[in-house]
Amino acid sequence: MTDTKQRxxxxxxxxxxxxxxxxxxxxxxxxxxxxxxxSVHYHFGSKExxxxxxxxxxxxxxxxxxxxxxxxxxxxxxxxxxxxxxxLEAFLxxxxxxxxxxxxxxxxxxxxxxxGLMPQIVGKYFRAVGERFFxxxxxxxxxxxxxxxxxxxxxxxxxxCHTLYGHSEAQGDFETRIGYLIRFLAAxxxxxxxxxxxxxx
Amino acid sequence: MTDTKQRxxxxxxxxxxxxxxxxxxxxxxxxxxxxxxxSVHYHFGSKExxxxxxxxxxxxxxxxxxxxxxxxxxxxxxxxxxxxxxxLEAFLxxxxxxxxxxxxxxxxxxxxxxxGLMPQIVGKYFRAVGERFFxxxxxxxxxxxxxxxxxxxxxxxxxxCHTLYGHSEAQGDFETRIGYLIRFLAAxxxxxxxxxxxxxx
DNA sequence: GTCTATACTGAGATAGAC
DNA sequence: GTCTATCTCAGTATAGAC
Numbered sequence: 001m002t003d004t005k006q007r008x009x010x011x012x013x014x015x016x017x018x019x020x021x022x023x024x025x026x027x028x029x030x031x032x033x034x035x036x037x038x039s040v041h042y043h044f045g046s047k048e049x050x051x052x053x054x055x056x057x058x059x060x061x062x063x064x065x066x067x068x069x070x071x072x073x074x075x076x077x078x079x080x081x082x083x084x085x086x087x088l089e090a091f092l093x094x095x096x097x098x099x100x101x102x103x104x105x106x107x108x109x110x111x112x113x114x115x116g117l118m119p120q121i122v123g124k125y126f127r128a129v130g131e132r133f134f135x136x137x138x139x140x141x142x143x144x145x146x147x148x149x150x151x152x153x154x155x156x157x158x159x160x161c162h163t164l165y166g167h168s169e170a171q172g173d174f175e176t177r178i179g180y181l182i183r184f185l186a187a188x189x190x191x192x193x194x195x196x197x198x199x200x201x
Numbered sequence: 202m203t204d205t206k207q208r209x210x211x212x213x214x215x216x217x218x219x220x221x222x223x224x225x226x227x228x229x230x231x232x233x234x235x236x237x238x239x240s241v242h243y244h245f246g247s248k249e250x251x252x253x254x255x256x257x258x259x260x261x262x263x264x265x266x267x268x269x270x271x272x273x274x275x276x277x278x279x280x281x282x283x284x285x286x287x288x289l290e291a292f293l294x295x296x297x298x299x300x301x302x303x304x305x306x307x308x309x310x311x312x313x314x315x316x317g318l319m320p321q322i323v324g325k326y327f328r329a330v331g332e333r334f335f336x337x338x339x340x341x342x343x344x345x346x347x348x349x350x351x352x353x354x355x356x357x358x359x360x361x362c363h364t365l366y367g368h369s370e371a372q373g374d375f376e377t378r379i380g381y382l383i384r385f386l387a388a389x390x391x392x393x394x395x396x397x398x399x400x401x402x
Numbered sequence: 403g404t405c406t407a408t409a410c411t412g413a414g415a416t417a418g419a420c
Numbered sequence: 421g422t423c424t425a426t427c428t429c430a431g432t433a434t435a436g437a438c
Contacts, residue, residue, distance in 0.1 A: 004405080022223055022316075025430060036406055038433085043404095047431065115223075115316050147373075151364065151381040158363020159356040172348075179395050180352040187392030188385040203421080226413060237423050242415065244421090406437075413430065420423080 005043040007033040012050055017107035021051055021115050052121060055112060058098070058105045059125035065094035066129055070136070081139040084189060088182045091133050095164055096174035106174075110165030141189055145197045156185055206244040208234040213251055218308035222252055222316050253322060256313060259299070259306045260326035266295035267330055271337070282340040285390060289383045292334050296365055297375035307375075311366030342390055346398045357386050 001009075011033035015024040026047055030037050044050040069090035073082045099106040112121065134153055141149065163181055164174075202210075212234035216225040227248055231238050245251040270291035274283045300307040313322065335354055342350065364382055365375075 002404080026432090027430075037431095038407080039405060041432070148381050151378060152385055154364050155360040155382060155385050158361070159359040161363065162359020163352065163355050177352060180349050181356060183392050183395050184353055184356050184389040188389040191384050191388030194380050194384050205421080227415095228413075238414090239416080239423060240421080248414065404438080406435105408433105408435090410433075411431090414428090416427075417425090418423105419425100420421100 002043075004033075004035050004039050007035060008040055008043060008050070009054070013054055013104055013108060016051070016054070016111055017104040020111040021117060048117075051112065051117065052124075054108060055121050055125060058102075058109065061105075062094045062098050063126070063129045065097065066091055067132060069094065070132060074136070082136050084137065084140045085182060085186050087133060087136050087140070088185055092160065092178045092182060093175075095160075096178040099164065099174045106165055110161075113161050113165050137189065143196055144193045145195055148193055148195060152189055155188060159185065203244075205234075205236050205240055209236060209241055209244060209251070210255070214255055214305055214309060217252070217255070217312055218305040221312040222318060249318075252313065252318065253325075255309060256322050256326060259303075259310065262306075263295045263299050264327070264330045266298065267292055268333060270295065271333060275337070283337050285338065285341045286383060286387050288334060288337050288341070289386055293361065293379045293383060294376075296361075297379040300365065300375045307366055311362075314362050314366050338390065344397055345394045346396055349394055349396060353390055356389060360386065 008029060011029045012024070015028055015032060026037060026040050030040060040047070040050065044053065070082075070087070073086040073090050077083065077086070095106075137153075138149055141152075144152070159181065163177060209230060212230050213225070216229055216233060227238060227241050231241060241248070241251065245254065271283075271288070274287040274291050278284065278287070296307075338354075339350055342353075345353070360382065364378065
C-alpha cells in the first residue's frame with residue numbers, strides 16, 4: 001500500500017473513532033494526513049468506500065478468530081450440541097481480544113453501527129459469520145419457536161452492540177465486560193419459552 | 202401552533218421516519234411541507250432542534266405511561282420489592298402501546314438512536330425515567346455488584362433499542378415482541394452473578 | 403500510476419427586506 | 421411571520437502535471 005493511501009487510512013481511522021463518521025469530513029482527514037483531497041477519491045473512490053475498507057479489515061480479524069473458536073468448540077463437543085456458553089464465548093471473546101489490542105476498533109465499529117450506516121456493511125462483513133453461529137445456538141434451545149428464537153437473536157445482537165460498541169462512558173476491562181454479557185445472554189436464551197414449540201411426535 | 206410550523210413538523214416526521222435524519226435534508230422537508238427554507242430556522246432554530254422537538258413529544262408520551270405503570274406496580278407491591286417482571290412491563294409495555302398506535306414513533310426513534318444523535322437527546326428526555334426505574338430493578342437483584350448491575354442495565358437498553366427501534370425487516374406485533382423481550386431480560390437479570398457481591402454482616 | 407488544482411452541486415445557516 | 425438572497429462548508433468529479 002502506498003504511503004499516501006496508508007496515511008489517509010490512519011487519519012480516517014483516528015478521526016472516525018474519535019468523532020464519528022458523519023462528523024468527520026474528508027477535508028479534516030486530508031488535513032491530518034497531509035495529502036490532497038482528490039487522493040482520497042483516487043485511492044478509495046468515495047468517503048463511503050473508505051469506511052468500507054476500514055470496517056473490512058477489522059471485521060475480518062474478528063471473524064476469523066470467531067470461526068476458529070467455534071470449530072474448536074464443535075470438535076470438543078463431538079456429535080452433541082455445543083454448550084451454549086461455549087458458542088457465546090466463541091462469538092464474543094474475539095471481540096474483546098481485538099478490542100483490547102486495538103481500542104480504535106471498537107470505537108470505529110461503535111460509531112458506524114450507531115450511525116446506521118450498517119444495513120449494507122453489516123450484511124457484507126458479518127452476516128456470513130452469523131449464519132455459522134446461530135444454527136449452533138438454535139440446537140441448544142430447541143424448545144423455542146422459530147419466531148421466539150429469532151427475537152432472542154435480536155436481543156443478543158442489540159445487547160452486544162450497545163455494550164461493546166456503545167459510546168459508553170465507563171470503559172473498563174473488556175474481558176470482564178464480556179464475561180458479564182455471556183452470563184446474561186446465556187440465561188436469557190435458556191429462559192423458558194413464552195410460546196413453547198410444539199413437540200414433534 | 203401555526204399552520205406553517207405544523208406542516209414542517211408533519212413533513213419532517215414522515216420523512217425522517219422513512220429515510221432517517223441525516224438522509225433527510227431541510228430542502229426535502231420544505232418541499233413536502235410547501236413552505237420556505239428560512240421558515241424552518243424561524244420556527245425551530247436549526248435542523249437539530251426540529252428533531253429535538255419531534256423526540257420530545259414522543260418521549261413524553263411514553264414516559265408518562267411508564268411512570269404511571271411503575272407507580273401502580275409499587276402500590277401493589279407495598280413495602281416489598283416490586284417483582285422484576287412488573288418493573289420490566291412498566292418500562293416496556295408503554296413503548297409497545299405507543300408504537301402500535303403510532304408506528305412512526307418507533308421509526309423516528311429508531312432512526313435517531315441508530316444514527317448516534319442521542320447522547321444528548323437521550324439524556325434530556327430519557328435519563329430521568331431511567332433513574333426512577335433502575336433503582337427498583339436494583340432492589341430485586343441485590344446479590345449483584347454495582348459493576349455487574351451497571352452492565353446488565355446496559356444489556357437491557359441495548360436489547361430494547363435494537364428490538365424496538367431497530368430498522369428490522371420483520372415487524373410483527375409489538376405486544377408479542379415485548380413479551381419475548383421481557384422474558385429474556387428477566388432471566389438475564391436473575392442469572393447468578395459472575396462476581397457475587399459481598400454479603401454484609 | 404500518482405497526485406494537484408480547481409470547479410460543481412447541494413447541504414445548513416443567516417441577514418435583511420417586506 | 422415570511423421570503424429572497426447569500427454565505428460557508430460538505431462530498432464529488434475531472435483535467436492535467438509529473
